[in-house]
Amino acid sequence: MNQKRYFDHNQKPVELGLQLATGGEGAVFDVNGKPDVVAKLYHKQPAVEQFEKLSAMVKQASPQLLKLLAWPVATLHGPSGRAFAGFLMPRVQGHKEIHTLYGPSHRRQTQIFQDADWRFLIHAAMNCASAFEEVHRLGHVVGDVNQGNVLVSHKATVYLIDCDSFQIRVGKRTFLCQVGVPQFTPPELQKRGFRGIERTPNHDAFGLALLIFHLLFMGRHPFAGRFLGKGEMPLEKAIEESRFAFSRSANAMQMASPPLSLNLDVLTPPLVSLFERAFAASSLQTGSRPSAKEWGGALKEFLKPKFRQCSNDAGHVYPPHPNACPWCELIRAGAPNFFISVALFKTTSGPSSFNLALVWAEIESVAPPPRSYARPTVPSKKTMRPAPGPLEVDLHLPQKMVLRRSDAHRVVAILGVCCLCLSPMVCFGIHILAAPILVVLFLWGGFELARFSRNDGARKEWSEAWRRREDERIRRQEACERSDDALVALEQQWQTLAESCVKTFAGRIRQLSEQRERLVGIRVEQEKALRELESDVQRRQREVFLDQHYLCDAEIDGIGPGRKTKLLSWNIETALDVTKERLYEVDGFGPVLTSKVLAWKGRIEASFRFNPNQGVPASDVANVKSKYRQIQQHIEDGLRRGPPELRLITKQAKTALDSLLPAIQHALIERRQAELDLSIFA
Numbered sequence: 106m107n108q109k110r111y112f113d114h115n116q117k118p119v120e121l122g123l124q125l126a127t128g129g130e131g132a133v134f135d136v137n138g139k140p141d142v143v144a145k146l147y148h149k150q151p152a153v154e155q156f157e158k159l160s161a162m163v164k165q166a167s168p169q170l171l172k173l174l175a176w177p178v179a180t181l182h183g184p185s186g187r188a189f190a191g192f193l194m195p196r197v198q199g200h201k202e203i204h205t206l207y208g209p210s211h212r213r214q215t216q217i218f219q220d221a222d223w224r225f226l227i228h229a230a231m232n233c234a235s236a237f238e239e240v241h242r243l244g245h246v247v248g249d250v251n252q253g254n255v256l257v258s259h260k261a262t263v264y265l266i267d268c269d270s271f272q273i274r275v276g277k278r279t280f281l282c283q284v285g286v287p288q289f290t291p292p293e294l295q296k297r298g299f300r301g302i303e304r305t306p307n308h309d310a311f312g313l314a315l316l317i318f319h320l321l322f323m324g325r326h327p328f329a330g331r332f333l334g335k336g337e338m339p340l341e342k343a344i345e346e347s348r349f350a351f352s353r354s355a356n357a358m359q360m361a362s363p364p365l366s367l368n369l370d371v372l373t374p375p376l377v378s379l380f381e382r383a384f385a386a387s388s389l390q391t392g393s394r395p396s397a398k399e400w401g402g403a404l405k406e407f408l409k410p411k412f413r414q415c416s417n418d419a420g421h422v423y424p425p426h427p428n429a430c431p432w433c434e435l436i437r438a439g440a441p442n443f444f445i446s447v448a449l450f451k452t453t454s455g456p457s458s459f460n461l462a463l464v465w466a467e468i469e470s471v472a473p474p475p476r477s478y479a480r481p482t483v484p485s486k487k488t489m490r491p492a493p494g495p496l497e498v499d500l501h502l503p504q505k506m507v508l509r510r511s512d513a514h515r516v517v518a519i520l521g522v523c524c525l526c527l528s529p530m531v532c533f534g535i536h537i538l539a540a541p542i543l544v545v546l547f548l549w550g551g552f553e554l555a556r557f558s559r560n561d562g563a564r565k566e567w568s569e570a571w572r573r574r575e576d577e578r579i580r581r582q583e584a585c586e587r588s589d590d591a592l593v594a595l596e597q598q599w600q601t602l603a604e605s606c607v608k609t610f611a612g613r614i615r616q617l618s619e620q621r622e623r624l625v626g627i628r629v630e631q632e633k634a635l636r637e638l639e640s641d642v643q644r645r646q647r648e649v650f651l652d653q654h655y656l657c658d659a660e661i662d663g664i665g666p667g668r669k670t671k672l673l674s675w676n677i678e679t680a681l682d683v684t685k686e687r688l689y690e691v692d693g694f695g696p697v698l699t700s701k702v703l704a705w706k707g708r709i710e711a712s713f714r715f716n717p718n719q720g721v722p723a724s725d726v727a728n729v730k731s732k733y734r735q736i737q738q739h740i741e742d743g744l745r746r747g748p749p750e751l752r753l754i755t756k757q758a759k760t761a762l763d764s765l766l767p768a769i770q771h772a773l774i775e776r777r778q779a780e781l782d783l784s785i786f787a
Contacts, residue, residue: 111144111190113179114163119144119193131191139193144181145269146191156180156189158273158280163192165243165275171195173236175266192269200256200264203229207319210652210678213446217259220450222422223321223432224412228261230317231404236263237313238397246272246304248282250289250312252319272304279303287341288326288670289315293389295345310394314383317400322367323443327351327384329674330692333359337693340667347386353377363674364690365440371423371431375403416742419735420447441676449731459741461624464748468617471751474606474758478599481770483777492782494577578786585779592772599765606758613754617747624740631733638721638729649722650713651681651706661705663698672702680706 111119121144122135131147162177170176179193205211205218206229212218233255240247247265254267272282285299291311294302318327330350332338338348343360350360351369369377379395388394395403407424415421415430421444423431436442638645656669656678675691677683683706688699
């Protein structure tokens with residue numbers, strides 16, 4: 106199989122170029138003159154069944170399939186044209202294995218995913234479901250679902266490779282998939298082997314759900330949790346026993362999610378329900394795991410509402426229903442920043458166009474809420490009339506005249522009686538000339554007394570009328586006082602509200618002023634942080650070196666794929682993440698396994714060589730600049746929002762204050778009317 110010249114199934118010559126990759130089954134080569142295809146040559150002569158399988162697949166190749174899968178487009182044969190050697194398939198460019206997207210450290214260091222936020226990962230999950238749906242629509246099964254045969258591009262498009270291992274149905278014949286990866290194998294197939302087993306779309310549904318879970322939960326494995334019982338719970342056993350560590354009923358299965366993991370409640374109820382169905386024990390018998398189509402629909406609905414942008418970190422986005430950013434909450438609890446590369450990309454993508462002087466001038470130009478007001482106009486007294494009294498009340502009763510005449514009658518009558526009683530003594534004790542005067546006085550008093558007696562009924566009638574008049578005056582006096590109190594209360598309410606609005610406006614101005622001062626000093630803070638990096642260059646170079654060595658690529662005795670998956674679930678992805686304390690926290694890692702992983706890290710660390718000419722790692726400088734650029738952008742965004750927020754405060758204040766003016770105007774009119782009604786008694 107070392108020659109360079111082969112023939113396809115149509116006897117057309119195919120000349121191989123450079124070897125691109127190699128694996129357990131074969132190697133992949135360039136094809137000279139055909140940049141859009143590559144050739145896979147098997148290391149050993151394939152069986153006849155494999156040739157028949159690939160020949161059948163070549164016949165089914167279609168444009169729709171080739172958009173989603175590296176589907177065989179031609180078989181390759183030796184010079185004789187008979188010896189089957191391999192096949193041709195589309196070249197996949199600009200795509201990376203899916204684990205480089207969902208693994209936080211891989212994503213940070215993979216160029217095409219550095220700006221991939223959580224929405225990007227959800228889009229990739231949706232496209233992954235679409236690819237599986239197309240395979241199932243044609244009656245085939247992926248079978249060997251794993252993180253190595255799913256590729257993702259910088260546009261979140263998904264491409265499936267290693268299609269020659271798929272389970273293919275052609276008519277009544279089925280070509281089985283004979284391989285698989287334990288950590289992606291459904292419970293019902295664990296420990297059974299794969300030879301002779303016909304896979305179903307329900308088996309694929311388990312692997313698809315795992316891939317989607319990896320994407321949404323930063324590489325966490327749904328069954329790599331903390332076992333609350335005694336002893337160790339290997340990943341394969343947890344899968345076999347359907348111990349979904351993130352389930353709402355995980356405690357009943359003696360499981361708990363790993364520390365510093367995203368909570369299932371961040372998702373919408375439909376997605377939570379799909380995960381529960383996908384990993385539940387009941388799916389083993391019923392075959393009711395969510396289909397690829399169901400996943401695609403649920404993820405599409407999940408993305409429909411506009412995701413919220415975190416105000417503290419440019420790399421964080423999250424759905425509308427959580428009250429706070431879940432990524433920031435994880436960081437505060439001790440988790441790494443899973444999307445630090447996104448923030449770095451966004452904050453260094455271009456210079457800032459922010460002009461502090463112009464923005465601050467706009468802030469100062471906003472008029473504050475009013476502190477006082479001009480009283481509303483009311484009708485003139487000349488245009489108003491006093492209210493008439495009740496029918497039985499005479500508002501114009503002649504008070505002075507009636508009272509004076511009544512008193513005179515009373516005085517004269519009394520004097521007359523006195524004169525009558527005293528006349529004998531007076532007549533005998535005084536001059537004879539006074540007698541006629543006393544007689545006249547006596548007669549007049551008697552006359553008036555008789556007259557007063559005759560008008561007693563009229564006097565009582567006038568007295569009752571006067572009492573009613575006084576009652577009406579008191580009622581109008583009280584009405585005048587009430588209207589005055591109501592006006593004072595309304596004006597006090599207006600003033601209190603105005604003071605509150607002015608206080609709110611002044612408080613926002615004070616906050617904006619503090620932000621302006623911080624923005625002016627941000628460059629000084631950044632320069633100080635960059636100088637501090639210079640003081641520990643060697644340590645940071647060593648850390649960058651360790652962060653480039655992944656556990657998934659390591660060959661450590663006793664640390665297989667299952668344990669590597671569990672380490673990733675505990676945020677241990679590279680040699681930099683490895684410490685004795687963190688390893689002891691991982692479920693199932695005791696002194697023996699811990700020492701093996703630490704020894705692996707020690708070997709890598711021993712190969713590190715400090716380069717004094719290299720200086721501070723560029724990533725560190727970029728991270729510092731990104732950190733302060735985020736702070737700067739956050740402050741700039743706050744200052745940009747200042748003018749519209751201040752205008753809104755003033756507008757809302759005016760609206761609220763103006764809403765009181767009709768009531769105040771009404772109170773003014775009522776008070777003026779009450780004063781006018783009372784003035785008639787003056």
